[in-house]
Amino acid sequence: MDKTIAHNYARALGSDAGRAVMAHLRSITVERWLGPAATDAELRTLEAQRALVHQIEQMIRRGQTGA
Numbered sequence: 001m002d003k004t005i006a007h008n009y010a011r012a013l014g015s016d017a018g019r020a021v022m023a024h025l026r027s028i029t030v031e032r033w034l035g036p037a038a039t040d041a042e043l044r045t046l047e048a049q050r051a052l053v054h055q056i057e058q059m060i061r062r063g064q065t066g067a
Helices: 003-013 016-028 040-065
Strands: none
Touching: 003 016, 003 040, 016 040
């Protein structure tokens, strides 16, 4: 993975505002619970959103550590 893009993620989302955005994204995806009535499409959509948030978090960590 290109270290420059990881560094850019860390810089763009490492500020107080960026951390607030990430906390919001996490709250509406990773920490969201749909319940037993959720449709297959709803579950798939939420899982895709969660995967994207996890990818962003991973890029931030890589950019912060230089890995």
